[in-house]
Amino acid sequence: MSSDEKRLPFPFITLLVLPDVLLALVLALGLSKRTRIILFAGFALLCYKGLQYTTGDKMQDYSMGSTIGGQFFTALHLLLIVEPIRQYRHSTDVDDPRTRPLLKRVYWAGCIIHSPRGIGWNYQTPHIPGRPTLKRGAFIVSRVLRAVGSFLIIDAAQSFIHTNPLFSGSAVELENASITSQGILYRCLNIIAWMSTPHAGVRMQYYLISAISVALGLSTPADWPDPYGKWSDAYTVRNLWGRTWHQMMRRYLSSIGKVVVQVAGFEKGTWISSYTQLFVGFFVSGVMHSFGDAMVGRKYFGASFPFFIVQAAAIVAEDIVIDLTGRWGRRPSIKVSFIIGFAWVFTWSMISFPLYIDWAVRAGLGGCELLPVSPVRALLGLWK
Template identity: 25%
Template sequence: MAPAFGLGLIKLWSVLWTSIMILVHDCKTDFRRIDRVLYASPEKDPTDNATSTAVQTFDLTESRQRHRGSSTQITRGSNSQPVEKARDHSLLVWQDYPATSLLRRIDWVLDLYTNFRGMSWNWRIAGPPPIPDWVESRLEGHSDSGPPRKGFVAGRDGTRMYSNLHDLLVARAKTFVLGYFVMDILKNFMMHDIYFLHGDRTLPPPSFLPSPIRESYFLVQSYRLLLSMAMMYTALHTVFDLSPLFFAGLLGPTLIGVRGEPWIYPDTYGAFSTILDKGLAGWWGGWWHQTFRFAFEATAKRILQELGFDISSLSGKALQLIIAFSLSGCLHACASVTQLGQTHPITGAFSFFLLQSLGILLQILLSHQLKKIGVVERTPKILRRATNLIFTSAWLYLTAPLICDDFAAGGIWLFEPIPISPLRGLGLGIEGTGWWCWKGFPWIHWYRGQHWWQTGFIM
């Protein structure tokens, strides 16, 4: 089930993410975050108190250029300088690892440990828009600047960063509500197909499908793959929507400072056009969520540097790609191990992600050869986009069963994503289902065993 899947994923992710902080980087010296410093009156200089070590000015032009040139760049600061006081009695500053207060250290570390995309840090993944201009202006000491009243800025992967809290919350609320009802529809389709209980592609398709589809192996497999992908996308998208709704909407900047600002929460998924323009590389490098990207890329670069490879060379970039997808494969393979059903972590999840790196390299190689003979330049853009979409779809059709079968066999689709199902309440679900889906709620209970190590919460 989904909790069992998450257990394995979280275990390895915790090890990997902690290694990034300790082995790949030195978080105390390499990482800095944007923070808001409050002070009582305009006459009081905030650099007089313990936060003075946090007041830094950075070469923000260099930061923006580095961000555009690489997917995971760390911007380092210059010498500490006082920053002009803001009219609202607050400053935006770059904060190093706090040297004095234990509570500030805990807050700093927790923020770093839970911020996977680095939106308010001196490292951030490529794709989403860079730090807003008004934030850069505030960091440089110009207190008159402020966020635009409306609108958003799109990143190079199509992700949108909203300028104000209202637009962010409206957008996230819409996608959350839409995702809720879409998951209800998808879950009902899955419940009518026994494949999603066992992961066996030889099982017969649901009877409600038209005969031409049920009699075609290609169409049945396409139906099941599309349904699996749609549920993964919708479930993750809906869960990720909860973060801005809670932290920016419910808590807000008043309670949690910069962590409640709307520009901290760009879209999770990019624009579909990145697939049309870049093919399989666009699918994984722009359209799909980039939550784990920094950890994968930073680890790959460090490994190659330790082995003496030139990470800027073609061979170095190819090895980085293979290592990054291998790490993703290991992450999902560990999640496969802890699932309840009969899964195949190595030949399933791990192999799927490793094959994605090989598919990207294959498409890049083919594209390079076609460019050399002048085919790409003479081909209309619409045909190039169609070719990218066809290649991506074909590669995923051939490789996605490895992970989709493993998900289904492990029981991940047994999870109930929503508490109340309108469709099942109307009698459109399988026999024995109704409006209320979370039977046995709450799932967490206190269990007392014979010994202390056998006592605790169970799910």
Template identity: 20%
Template structure:
């Protein structure tokens, strides 16, 4: 549970349960309207959700070190995998359709995340060990250490309370900072004032970028034209305006996504600056006190302007919330297949990179098929719609593989690695932005700029989208 925001994976399930439109009859109305749900349908959905979440909790708990020598625990995890994975794969497509203006893409992403978690817990040899946040030269860090060393440093208790805490932390973990499988990383070093100012900075970056993206939309054609905001500002039309506007639009989309994710994570972390000293003052157990330590919640993103390479951008600068599932479910199987076929070490490495980005592409493509089910202005159909989001992420693997051969030939006076990285991202970005930036798309939750008030300026945009 490296960010407080990870608990939304569970809390949001409750919000879906209480949201009546999702539990209407599973038949599509010709008017795209919704009706009151039958009590039996609501009860069935509640039962199914509780059942499969409970099975996932059991599957997760069986990775605890106390079960590492139990063959029955391993077989239980293996047998629980297929029904859990199958249920979550179907989940977003079984939800009743809302009018396209009111749809949310979150159920699709939630389902994909749960599938990844269950796949890992099904096939992982385990066990997983908790590692502690250490202070090295005055800096909080998680060090990459051997499982044996972590296990010897942290004796695992077998009582029910510790097992419940361990399971909760593992279930809600994404970046894995607390875990033996997580990467080496620095903890959060910001003070409360710095964290608050960071949220202000994020809002100042997010609003103009969001305004540019939304103003580019054309609800008559259900498309977007990046030149529209520039022309409305009085920029004269010229031959390269479309290319310039497209680059600005892609950059703005990147900042809208990154600032939104960072802000959603950073807002709850503010409370830890008050909770942590209060928890220590009242004498809570050290394990519970450390859960509220602000140092446990570093920023989601690194510097997006470093651009030293595509590998660094996707592996360090961009958020790493799904690094573990992409490696475990995509990279490692691809490397194993290449090894089994007699591939060299380089071939195995290349296969792993392609496997990671292929799975990333599927992760971003899959929810859109549920989100854009007919009736929709531009319905998404398998084998009929160009899988542009998948292609964008899969193409990144070719950039990562080829850039060691290309970067040395890019003159440093022109930018060198920075020019290569920025150019590749901007040239491939339209594949992704066309999928998510059109009207009735992923940014449907935000109000059009002409409806903004002073509240939209003051309230963090992801929160304003929900309450205004």
């Protein structure tokens, strides 16, 4: 997290792949709790060490740092909160994984590490989109086409960003830059373009991996439901984050929240238990993304954090309004409720997303080139 001039290139094998392999080995061995605590401390040090390097690109640094943050909390969940070898089972398991040879146990544990939503496992997270029923060939073709479509969305979003002078100013110009400075229309367009990049990026990677996995016979189409839920469900802020947005972090967000509630002694099912878990979930999400902030630069650590906490506050306010309208017996019709809900979510997004984006613009992430080629800018004669 020192200056870029002093940072070495990020060693992908040593600090990204190897920790995953070691974590799978530890889970496969079914070690004691004390040993797992010690090993988690070592894993945490590896995560911290990873933030000292750079990929050479600020946007990639943010993505890599966030990935490391995800690894950290995944390890915390799997090593300290649950015992996968004892508690987790896949629908295809016909024997006790503990009786299998070591290499098969390591593979089994690796599948758990990379199954954050638990598709087909006994810990499957709620609100998962329907599982595909396509045949193998049709599934592969459809996912490749969806990956191409996602690439074009990224290209369109990046083309807008790279042709907007707000994102490509000098260091002095970016010092006080804000996506709110260009009026309400461009504020909306800036937010949509910026957030379309990670949204479509996750989809593109997910679809390509699913197509390759199914093509190689490592999985079936049913193992790959869409990474995101329906936009039609995003009529509340709670639904936006709990149903429509991807649920790749929900496993450890939920388990950590439950541990906090249990330690605090709050009774299950009470409002204080529910809202404690809500705030803990967004707190952990904010910390995870702060790993990305830190990899961009030490001074940015925690820059993303306020955005996530205010989402929890918005959900509380939202719940209060919904509860009061129900108590007063003045709840509008379903159609009107949806219209009001979508308007509220859109308005809140326009208000809160600058907290997530402005610091990144000032740090220069908007000037990063994410794509090796841009068909959109090539057609416009803007690609160099």
